[in-house]
Amino acid sequence: MNKSLIITFWGKRSSKFWLINNIHLKYPEDFFDYIIMIYDNSTWNFHPIYDKAIWIRVKDQMRFWFLKRFLSPYLIQSYNYIWIIDQDIQFDFNPLVYECILNHYQILLSSPGRLLGSISYLFTRISPQYENKIGRWTDFVETGPLIVFNSSAFACIWNFINEKNILTQKICAILDSFSVNHLAEGINTVDYGNQELSAYEEFYRNYKTKRQNFGPIDKDLLVLDSCTNIYSNNQSSDFIKNQN
Numbered sequence: 001m002n003k004s005l006i007i008t009f010w011g012k013r014s015s016k017f018w019l020i021n022n023i024h025l026k027y028p029e030d031f032f033d034y035i036i037m038i039y040d041n042s043t044w045n046f047h048p049i050y051d052k053a054i055w056i057r058v059k060d061q062m063r064f065w066f067l068k069r070f071l072s073p074y075l076i077q078s079y080n081y082i083w084i085i086d087q088d089i090q091f092d093f094n095p096l097v098y099e100c101i102l103n104h105y106q107i108l109l110s111s112p113g114r115l116l117g118s119i120s121y122l123f124t125r126i127s128p129q130y131e132n133k134i135g136r137w138t139d140f141v142e143t144g145p146l147i148v149f150n151s152s153a154f155a156c157i158w159n160f161i162n163e164k165n166i167l168t169q170k171i172c173a174i175l176d177s178f179s180v181n182h183l184a185e186g187i188n189t190v191d192y193g194n195q196e197l198s199a200y201e202e203f204y205r206n207y208k209t210k211r212q213n214f215g216p217i218d219k220d221l222l223v224l225d226s227c228t229n230i231y232s233n234n235q236s237s238d239f240i241k242n243q244n
Contacts, residue, residue, distance in 0.1 A: 086145035100227035108153035117182035133216035
């Protein structure tokens with residue numbers, strides 16, 4: 001299968017967000033499948049991908065609850081990459097170019113650099129030091145608003161998911177040459193997160209990272225330019241065949 005899988009989480013108020021109106025444009029069905037997790041009673045039969053996506057509805061549940069119960073590694077092992085996306089993101093890069101970078105450098109777990117909007121960890125904001133070097137190898141990637149795994153990395157991380165949280169650990173990459181905006185109206189504070197610490201304290205103690213950078217992914221943007229040219233010249237289908 002020469003496809004990747006998009007997983008996102010929607011509810012009644014999601015219709016106002018950029019992703020809902022652009023998911024089928026940014027992630028064309030020739031290259032991506034969709035699983036939409038619905039956490040309330042909202043109806044989506046009007047949406048352009050209604051007949052193309054898998055829709056799973058369970059009221060009042062969190063995203064990690066959905067992931068643990070419905071996305072076992074066995075079910076998603078044939079996909080190239082797994083994109084886990086919050087409803088309130090916005091970006092202007094080409095996901096196929098992003099995957100081209102992941103494939104070239106064999107990056108198992110990554111996220112774009114954070115540009116505008118709410119942010120929990122300043123560490124994840126785009127770094128001018130690495131922006132012209134694709135990005136940076138690091139021991140920390142935040143689980144939202146957008147994170148990308150290859151299927152083997154997801155299989156590993158899946159074992160550490162509980163109903164509320166997931167821990168990501170080295171070695172990962174933040175791709176500072178790509179940016180994502182988080183349009184959330186607010187984010188949880190550290191104090192709020194500490195209230196849930198007992199649920200994942202053992203995992204945190206064993207696998208917490210120092211949030212450190214190990215160095216640039218490359219010395220320049222030549223590979224990014226090459227990937228961009230491949231897709232701008234409408235050669236994506238042939239390129240994907242040659243990569244597999």
